[in-house]
Amino acid sequence: MNIIIRNAKIIDSNSSFHNQTVDVLVADGFVKKIGTSLLNTDNSEELKLENLHISQGWFDSSVSLGEPGFEDRETIANGLDVAAKSGFAAIALQPNSLPVIDNQSQVNFVKNKANGFATQLFPIGALTKESEGKDMAELFDMKNSGAVAFGDYAKSLDNANLLKIALQYVQDFDGLVIAFAQDDKIKGNGVANEGIVSARLGLKGIPDLAEEIQIVRNLFLLEYTGGKMHIPTISTAKSVQLIKEAKAKGLNVTCSATVHHLVLTDDKLESFDSRYKVTPPLRTEIDRQALINGVLDGTIDLITSDHNPIDIEHKKMEFDLAKNGTIGLESAFGALMTVLPLETIIEKLTLGKSIFSIPNNSLAEGEIANITLFNPEGNSVFTKANILSKSKNSAFLGVNLKGKAYGILNQGKLILG
Known part of the structure; x- marks a missing residue:
C-alpha cells in the first residue's frame, strides 16, 4: 500500500x-x-x-481482552480493532485469560490470534503458575516465545522470596518483572478509597497504605537483587514520591499511571455506579494532582488505559459485589487531553515502549x-x-x-x- x-x-x-x-x-x-x-x-x-x-504509534502497556476463556467480554480480533481505531499501534496483553498465559503454548496462541492485524500484540506472561502466587511460571520459555514482561495482573505477590528469586532469575535474559502493589491483608474487604467519600457512603475503605507498603517492600527487594522492575498503575501521592526517591538512588524501576486515575477521583462514587469500581481504587484530588505532577516531572514513565472489559452480568450489580475494571482504549486520548499537554501525552504513550523491549520507530525517512x-x-x-x-x-x-x-x-x- x-x-x-x-x-x-x-x-x-x-x-x-x-x-x-x-x-x-x-x-x-x-x-x-x-x-x-x-x-x-x-x-x-x-x-x-x-x-x-501524527506521531509514532501509541503503545498501551496494560490491556485485557478476555480471549481465551472470556470471549463474551472481548475477543482478540475485536480488541485489536478497537485499539487501532483508538490510536494504539501496539498493546501489551495481560495474562488474565482462562487459561492464564503462563506457558509457551499460551503465548504462541495469543500471538497467532493477533497475526495480520494493524495493531501489534505483545503478550505479558504470568509471573506465577495460573497467577496463583505459589510457583514461578515458565519465564524463560515464554520470553523465547515473545513475552515482553512477567506479572500477575492486578495481583500482588505475597511471597517476597518468590519475587526476589524472580528478579534474580530474569536477569539472565534481561527480563522485566511487573510488580503490582497492593497488600491484600491491609486491603481486606475494601472496595473504595479509604477517606471522606467512603465514610460518607458507608463503603469499606482501601487505605493508601495498602499500595505504599507493598511498593516499599518491592523496592527493597529490587535494591537487593538488581534487575528491572515495573510498578503498574500507581495511584497515591506517596507512591509517586517513593518511586521518585528510588530512581534518584539509581534503581532500575519504572511505573505507570492509568488514564482514569489522572482524570477522575473518588467523588465519582457518590452514585454508587460500579463503572467506577477499579483496581487500585479512584483516589482523592490530592492524589490525582500528585500523579499529574509525576507525569510532568518524569517520575511516571507510562500512561495506560488499563483497558479491562467486564461483561454486564459481573459489572452492573451492587457496588460491593461488582468486578473491578473499566474499558479505556476508546476514551484514553480525549480524556488525557483535558489534563495534560499534548507533547507530554505523546511522550508517555510512545517512548516507554523501550521499557518493554518494543522498538521505537521515529518518524523519519x-x-x-x-x-x-x-x-x-x-x-x-x-x-x-x-x-x-x-x-x-x-x-x-x-x-x-x-x-x-x-x-x-x-x-x-x-x-x-
Missing part, C-alpha cells in the same frame, strides 16, 4: 520534523519521504483529515511506518455510541473529552475509526 499523508503536523521529539507540518509518503510499510507538497508520481492514495497530527493519526482539537461528550468494545463498562461515559484519535497506519494497513 502506497499512501501520502497530506498536511500532517508531526509530534515526535525524536524526529527532525518535530512540530513541522509536512506530507509523508508511506510505501511498502516504510516512510519513504517527508517534505512539503510532495508530488504524487505513482498514483498513491492520498489521506487528508481535519487538523491532522527509511523507518518502518508505525504511525498514529489524531486531532488534538475539538470537544465532545463520551457516550455509548463511542464504545467499540464488546463490553460497555466505561468509567468515562458522560465525561467531556478534547480531541480525537483518527486511527493508525501500521503493519502496512490503514485503520480509521
